[in-house]
Amino acid sequence: MLGFITAVVMLLGPIGTLSAREEHMIALQAGSLRIALDASGRVAGIYDVAGRRELLARGQTGALLTLILLDREIHPTALAYDEAAHRLRLTYEDTGASVSIRVAVKPTHITFELESVDGATPTRINWGPFPTTISETVGATVGVVRDSGFAVGVQSLNIQTIGGAARTEQGGSLWAYAIEHDGGIKGSKIALFGCAANEALATIGKVEVAEGLPHPMLDGMWGKLSPTARRSYLITGWSEKSIDEVLAFAEKGGFKYVYDGGPFESWGHYELPRSRFPDGDESMRRCVEKAARLGIRLGVHTLTAFINTNDPYVTPVPDPRLARMGSSTLTTAVDDKATEIDIADPGPFRDRQTLSTAIIGQELMRYGAVSQSAPWRLSGCERGAFGTKASAHAAGADIGKLADHGYGTFYPGIEDGMMDEITNRLVALFNNTGLRQISFDGLEGLSTYGYGEYARNRFVRQCFDGWRPEVINDASNLLHFLWHIHTRMNWGELTQSAKVDVDTYRADNCKYFEDNLFPTAMGWWRLGEAGLDWEATRLEDVEYLLAKAAGYNACHGLNADPSILRTHGYAEECLRMVKEWDEARYLGAFTDAQRAKLRQKGRDFHLEPAADKRWTLTEVKYSPFYWMCPGTGRSAPADPTREARSFTTAGEEHPGGECRVSNPFSPQPLRFELRVLGSFDYASPENINLAPPAGEFKRDPSLHAEAPDLRISDAVVGGSKGYEISARYEGKDRPSGVVRLIAALPQALDLRAHRGLGFWVRGDGNGELLFVELTSGSMKRQYYAPITFTGERYFEFPLGEMCLGRYYAYDWNSWSGFASWWETLKGFDYAHVDRITVGFNAIPAGAAVSCAIGGIRALKELGTGLRGVSVELGGKRMRFDDTIAPGCYLIYDGGGAAEVRDQNFRLLGTAQTTGDRLELPTGESIVSISFEGAGGPAPWARFEAKCSGASEDVAT
Numbered sequence: 001m002l003g004f005i006t007a008v009v010m011l012l013g014p015i016g017t018l019s020a021r022e023e024h025m026i027a028l029q030a031g032s033l034r035i036a037l038d039a040s041g042r043v044a045g046i047y048d049v050a051g052r053r054e055l056l057a058r059g060q061t062g063a064l065l066t067l068i069l070l071d072r073e074i075h076p077t078a079l080a081y082d083e084a085a086h087r088l089r090l091t092y093e094d095t096g097a098s099v100s101i102r103v104a105v106k107p108t109h110i111t112f113e114l115e116s117v118d119g120a121t122p123t124r125i126n127w128g129p130f131p132t133t134i135s136e137t138v139g140a141t142v143g144v145v146r147d148s149g150f151a152v153g154v155q156s157l158n159i160q161t162i163g164g165a166a167r168t169e170q171g172g173s174l175w176a177y178a179i180e181h182d183g184g185i186k187g188s189k190i191a192l193f194g195c196a197a198n199e200a201l202a203t204i205g206k207v208e209v210a211e212g213l214p215h216p217m218l219d220g221m222w223g224k225l226s227p228t229a230r231r232s233y234l235i236t237g238w239s240e241k242s243i244d245e246v247l248a249f250a251e252k253g254g255f256k257y258v259y260d261g262g263p264f265e266s267w268g269h270y271e272l273p274r275s276r277f278p279d280g281d282e283s284m285r286r287c288v289e290k291a292a293r294l295g296i297r298l299g300v301h302t303l304t305a306f307i308n309t310n311d312p313y314v315t316p317v318p319d320p321r322l323a324r325m326g327s328s329t330l331t332t333a334v335d336d337k338a339t340e341i342d343i344a345d346p347g348p349f350r351d352r353q354t355l356s357t358a359i360i361g362q363e364l365m366r367y368g369a370v371s372q373s374a375p376w377r378l379s380g381c382e383r384g385a386f387g388t389k390a391s392a393h394a395a396g397a398d399i400g401k402l403a404d405h406g407y408g409t410f411y412p413g414i415e416d417g418m419m420d421e422i423t424n425r426l427v428a429l430f431n432n433t434g435l436r437q438i439s440f441d442g443l444e445g446l447s448t449y450g451y452g453e454y455a456r457n458r459f460v461r462q463c464f465d466g467w468r469p470e471v472i473n474d475a476s477n478l479l480h481f482l483w484h485i486h487t488r489m490n491w492g493e494l495t496q497s498a499k500v501d502v503d504t505y506r507a508d509n510c511k512y513f514e515d516n517l518f519p520t521a522m523g524w525w526r527l528g529e530a531g532l533d534w535e536a537t538r539l540e541d542v543e544y545l546l547a548k549a550a551g552y553n554a555c556h557g558l559n560a561d562p563s564i565l566r567t568h569g570y571a572e573e574c575l576r577m578v579k580e581w582d583e584a585r586y587l588g589a590f591t592d593a594q595r596a597k598l599r600q601k602g603r604d605f606h607l608e609p610a611a612d613k614r615w616t617l618t619e620v621k622y623s624p625f626y627w628m629c630p631g632t633g634r635s636a637p638a639d640p641t642r643e644a645r646s647f648t649t650a651g652e653e654h655p656g657g658e659c660r661v662s663n664p665f666s667p668q669p670l671r672f673e674l675r676v677l678g679s680f681d682y683a684s685p686e687n688i689n690l691a692p693p694a695g696e697f698k699r700d701p702s703l704h705a706e707a708p709d710l711r712i713s714d715a716v717v718g719g720s721k722g723y724e725i726s727a728r729y730e731g732k733d734r735p736s737g738v739v740r741l742i743a744a745l746p747q748a749l750d751l752r753a754h755r756g757l758g759f760w761v762r763g764d765g766n767g768e769l770l771f772v773e774l775t776s777g778s779m780k781r782q783y784y785a786p787i788t789f790t791g792e793r794y795f796e797f798p799l800g801e802m803c804l805g806r807y808y809a810y811d812w813n814s815w816s817g818f819a820s821w822w823e824t825l826k827g828f829d830y831a832h833v834d835r836i837t838v839g840f841n842a843i844p845a846g847a848a849v850s851c852a853i854g855g856i857r858a859l860k861e862l863g864t865g866l867r868g869v870s871v872e873l874g875g876k877r878m879r880f881d882d883t884i885a886p887g888c889y890l891i892y893d894g895g896g897a898a899e900v901r902d903q904n905f906r907l908l909g910t911a912q913t914t915g916d917r918l919e920l921p922t923g924e925s926i927v928s929i930s931f932e933g934a935g936g937p938a939p940w941a942r943f944e945a946k947c948s949g950a951s952e953d954v955a956t
Contacts, residue, residue: 026081028103030110031203033152033194035130037064041076041090046132048150048194055152057170060131065090065099065114068124087115095120108206109193111157114178114186125185127163127176130154130192135171139516140164141478144200145172151200156481157189157211159457163480182454201225201517214461214484218470229472229487229519232549232582233257233299233437235559239276240283242562243290249565250296252572253558254579257437257472258291259299261492261559267303267409268311270425281432288434299437299472300429305422305446305459306409309355313418314410315387317362321418323411323449324400325351330360331375336390339381341367341399346376348401355404357385360397364388403449411445414455419446423459427466438463439490440475457481478518488519490557494526495825499541500804502548503601510552520554527560527574529567530887530903532752533781533801533828535675538905539570539577540604540622546581547605550590551598569905580607584615587956594954607954615954619665623945626659627802628929629679630938659927663920665949669894670873670918670927672945676884677798679864679939680756686860688754690745690774690836694723697741697838706731707739710839715852718760718792722854725770729843740773740839748776748834749858755830756859758796762852763787767844770851773837774800776829787851796859798940800828833858861886864936872928876916883934884911920947 025044027036036045042063046055067074074097076090088101097120102113114125136147143163144153154174156163160183163176178188191211195203205222208215218226234255238246250258263284265271277283288298313319326348334341341358343349349358349370358365358378368380384390403411412418429435440463446455456479464473464485472487489509495501502522510520525545530536549556558578565571584590584607590598594617598605604620681687694714708727715724729736751774761770763785770785781800785793797803804825836856843849867883869890880898884890887903890911897910929943 026079028105028110030105030193031108031195032150033110033192035110035192037079037088039079041065041079041088043128043130046130046152046194050196051150055132055134055150055171057131057133057168057173060168060170060173062129062131062173064088064112064127065101066126067092067095067097067099067117067120067122068126069095069097069120069122071123073126074120074122088112092120097122106210108195108203108210109155109191111189111191111211113157113189116186122180122185124177124179125188127161127188127190128154128174129166130174131168131170132173133171135167137515138165138167138172140166141480142204142483142516142518143174143176143480144204144517145174146197146200149197150194151197151203152194153192153200153204155191155193155204155207155211155213157191157213158183158187159461159481160184160454161188161190161481162453163190179452179454181450182452183458204517208484214464216464216470216485216487218472218487223487224517224519227586230553230555231256231586232555232578233259233557235259235261235301235524235557236562236565237261237263238287238562240278240287243287246562247291247294247296249562249575251294252579253575254582255558256295257297257299259301259437259557261301263300264302266308266311268307268313268412268422270302270422270429281429284429284435285433288436292434297436297472299435301439301441302426303407303409303442304440304456304475305412305419306405306407306442307412308409309386313412314364316389318359318364318386318388319418320359321413321416322359323403323413323418324348324359325353325403325449327398327400330393330395330397330399333393333395335392336383339379339383341365341378341381343376343378343399346370349378351401353404354406354408355402355410357402357404357410358399359402360393360399361391362388363391363393364402365390405442405445405448407442411449414446414451414458419455419459420462423462423466426463430471431466431468434469435471436469437472440473440486441492443475443479444477453479453481460485474521478516483516483518488521488555489513490521490523490555492524492557492559493826494524494528494559499544500825502545506545507548507552507599507601510554513554514552520552522549522552522554522556524557524559527558527564527568527571529564531827532755532830535801536568536904537570537574539573542574543577543581543606544604546577547598547603547607550581550585551595551600553585553595567904567906569901569907577607580609580615584954587613589613589615589954589956590617594952606948608951610953613956616951617954618951619949621662621664621947621949623659623661623943626929626943627677627798627940628657628943629796629798629940630657630930630932657929659929659943659945660924661920661927661945661947662924663922663947665922665947667919667921668947670871670878670920670945671893671947672871672927672943673892674869674884674890674929675942676866676886676888676890677940677942678756678859678861678886679933679937680758680796680798680859680862681937682758682794682796682855682857682859684860684862687758688749688751688858688860690749690757690856690858691721691723691854692743692745692836696743697723698743700740700742700837700839703739704737707737708843710739710741712741712838715762715854717762717852717854718794720760720855722760722852722856723838724850724852725838725840726848726850727840727843728848729845731845734845736841736843736845738771738839738841739843740771740837742775742835742837744835745833748832751830751833751858754858754860755799756797756861757783757800757857758794758859759783759785759856760792760794760854761785761787762792763789764850765790766847766849767842768847768849768851769841770853771837771839771841772853772856773839774828774833775835775837776832777834778823779826779828780823781828782824785853787849802942862936864939865934866931866939866941867934869929869931871918872930873918873920873925876918878913878915878918880911880913882911886939920945 032050034047038044077093080089134145216223218228328345366382367378371377869880892898
């Protein structure tokens with residue numbers, strides 16, 4: 001028998017008189033962890049043997065195994081231990097139930113396996129909880145709590161057992177469970193371990209090997225330790241014809257993995273399109289072999305178990321095994337043209353989801369509504385949906401509600417083998433072609449139609465068990481059991497720039513990965529060209545993410561179409577940056593002190609190669625964005641109540657021609673970027689009025705009950721029709737969250753040529769934030785007016801992207817259930833603006849506020865460029881006489897000329913300087929900018945200054 005087992009053990013302090021309860025305890029010890037169970041089957045001690053300390057939270061305990069019977073939690077009342085057979089017997093006296101648990105004590109851990117349940121049929125069993133006093137780091141997903149000295153963990157040992165950890169008032173608690181419906185409770189098995197904190201990851205590796213858990217290797221090392229797990233990758237599409245060009249791009253970026261974000265005809269059967277891969281899997285195999293000769297591996301993206309509506313599982317004959325939310329029967333016969341269908345039970349159909357699709361025999365039917373009372377009826381039905389055939393159906397025929405996802409997809413049934421067919425296809429695809437990377441994106445969907453984590457565990461485990469090559473794999477979310485299989489996590493939330501959400505979303509994810517002893521990742525990021533709602537990716541943003549990735553030793557995925565890699569003006573430089581930063585990271589060249597600096601929010605750095613395996617690291621500081629337009633009368637002074645949550649390129653608005661630039665480094669030449677934006681005329685008859693009657697505005701139904709009511713009435717501001725808006729906020733401790741009123745526009749507006757917004761405001765000077773929000777589907781653009789003034793004032797915005805920085809400055813979601821960061825940062829469709837919102841944020845605690853807003857107009861973009869840029873600093877002046885077109889950049893890096901680049905940073909030419917050379921002194925300076933319109937109203941422009949510090953060495 002391995003380890004230490006005894007019938008009686010003293011767990012704490014000096015020896016004394018044992019109580020009757022303590023005399024019947026058993027203690028199980030593996031390594032440095034000792035678990036004590038009392039005579040009733042409850043956890044009586046969690047002891048750190050090496051540190052000689054009790055870790056069981058005072059006054060807290062949990063049963064080793066609890067049964068759930070008809071939603072009632074049943075605790076054991078007696079424990080018996082057969083040491084020779086290594087079995088525990090728990091009885092539950094008030095039910096007559098008993099369970100047999102097999103125990104094994106290994107050098108590193110203790111296992112408990114539920115062998116049988118007698119006298120009852122539980123729907124669920126719970127292991128623990130095992131409450132500890134450790135709370136310094138709680139790895140909620142991996143199921144490990146640790147402090148500076150010791151770690152205690154739980155591991156589920158099969159796919160039907162779900163485990164984890166949770167923070168409690170007294171520390172961190174470990175738990176696990178199994179559900180009869182989801183894989184069964186018999187055979188549910190866990191491991192408990194305790195070790196020095198710095199040995200926690202290695203100990204999990206030993207548990208994997210000892211218990212036959214997945215223990216994936218990557219290039220000769222366990223995946224959790226292999227440097228390969230932290231390799232970045234290029235995300236781009238290819239075909240058999242274009243693979244050579246794509247591989248050339250990969251080599252320029254130093255990528256060893258290239259990943260196609262969507263190479264399939266449809267999800268479900270996952271067949272490769274013949275237009276790109278003429279011989280199907282064989283064409284892909286040839287691409288893989290070509291890449292391998294260059295030391296590059298290929299991968300493909302999937303949407304786990306999603307099934308497109310054009311997939312053969314759906315059309316022309318739907319597979320009867322498609323997953324259902326539930327079923328009913330027809331109460332009357334229907335012909336092939338009926339649009340109202342009578343059913344026996346409306347329950348499964350009330351959750352219409354996205355596709356609202358029912359299956360009857362070999363027909364799919366979409367429905368519009370479910371009656372609210374009997375007779376139960378589906379109305380507004382579209383017969384023969386998704387290319388299926390409308391048919392007559394007899395009374396009593398089966399009708400099922402198909403489970404679907406917001407992406408407009410269906411799911412496979414699990415118990416009838418359909419899910420297994422999909423995993424078998426993915427296994428065959430990788431084994432036949434040699435593909436080496438995949439993402440189980442959308443994995444959470446498998447838990448939405450009657451199954452929990454078991455379904456997700458099952459899908460991934462089947463793929464893992466079937467693959468012959470070593471496959472890097474990740475998912476959109478990490479689960480306890482799948483921690484063992486997944487190489488890392490990644491996500492494809494491509495936002496306005498790589499810099500916008502690094503300090504919140506991406507950095508927070510890295511902290512979560514570190515807490516869970518898991519390789520860090522920064523997710524996907526975008527190298528893209530300019531669009532109506534996107535600025536072309538800037539090198540500043542790229543390098544910010546690369547520096548943070550180096551600080552966290554995190555991989556990342558560069559997402560760029562081959563066309564972008566050919567034409568973006570900075571594509572070559574971007575790839576070079578990626579290669580240098582990642583090589584230094586792979587080689588461990590950054591010191592701990594340097595990595596700590598690189599992690600810090602708001603600090604920018606630049607890396608340059610110096611010699612073989614040597615670099616120079618230079619800190620760079622950028623000013624805030626200053627948005628300016630001579631003569632508009634727009635004014636939005638700095639907001640003193642702002643609580644900055646992130647330093648982003650979007651920044652806070654700083655309108656005006658005077659730009660405050662802080663240089664913490666030694667004196668140096670002034671360097672800056674000026675971006676030319678739109679020009680507008682508020683009086684133009686081509687502007688579009690955005691002012692529904694006040695009575696059209698309704699309270700946002702998703703707002704929290706604590707949100708104060710807004711009162712709105714008609715008003716006149718700046719000589720234009722508008723609204724008086726008022727509210728009283730009773731909160732005492734902090735400013736309010738967002739409160740809004742929403743009005744649907746009479747018809748969707750196309751604002752692609754009207755991205756500017758102008759309006760008049762009459763302020764009350766109370767410091768609240770008044771906002772207007774335009775909505776296109778689920779996407780939003782927000783325009784803010786800090787009410788730090790009284791009287792009337794005009795506000796003008798060249799585009800909604802100007803205001804993205806304030807998203808992080810205030811708590812926009814505290815009272816609003818639907819507002820999410822991606823609704824603001826992931827783009828906007830100016831072609832279909834369908835709603836307008838007005839409201840407040842940050843109402844001061846206990847304040848009553850009242851403002852008026854009027855003359856809200858979408859402004860026609862006039863296309864005027866700028867000329868005669870004059871820059872003043874310290875009494876000296878520099879001038880550029882060239883004309884710069886809208887959307888273009890004037891980029892000055894010192895010297896006698898600036899670069900002029902188009903909206904995608906392609907070099908157009910140079911602009912010569914006249915006048916003085918400007919030097920930026922140490923400390924704070926005022927840089928004044930002026931310019932005029934080139935044949936029309938002066939356009940808006942955005943100014944940003946840059947300064948650099950001393951360099952330091954980075955070397956292996």
